[in-house]
Amino acid sequence: MKSILQVIAVVVMIILDSNGTKINKCQGDNAPSINDLKVMLGNCTDEVPCVLTAGETYNFEQKFKAPKDVDDLQSNAFGLVFTYLISIKSASDPEACKKIENTKGMTGVCPLKKGENYIYKNAIKIKENEIRASINVQWHLTHANESLTCFEIPIKIQDK
Secondary structure, rough: HHHHHHHHHHHHOOOOOOOOOOOOOOOOOOOOOOOOOEEEOOOOOOOOOOOEOOOOOEEEEEEOOOOOOOOOOOOEEEEOOOEEEEOOHOOOOOOHHHEEEEEOOOEEEOOOOOOOOEEEEHHHHHHHOOOOOEEEEEEEEEEEEEEEEEEEEEEEEOOO
């Protein structure tokens, strides 16, 4: 199960076509809005689940507007199993600021300023031996244990 979740976390980090990937709002009263988010994951667009192939590497891009000033940022990914969130450690990044770009293309731009646009980029390889499965992945950018962005993507890992 852990291996599947790690693959799913990898899936969450991928570049999509210009239309973006269909994402869902995280559940809960305090979940951040997805109105200012654009996520690109591989070739995924509006079709769900987003289908990823074992053995392939996918780029992930999340464009967002900072909802507040922050001096550091972490990324966290979780697999949704029934009603439980299971951490996907391979997709977590305690120093996400190193992968944040501003609109001028400069990388590692923390601190972030409220209202400014940023892009978080990462890449993950889906291992050949990952279990083929469908799962919802919930992905967060957090500061001081507060989710600044949060979205869900249903994914499916398949054979080549």
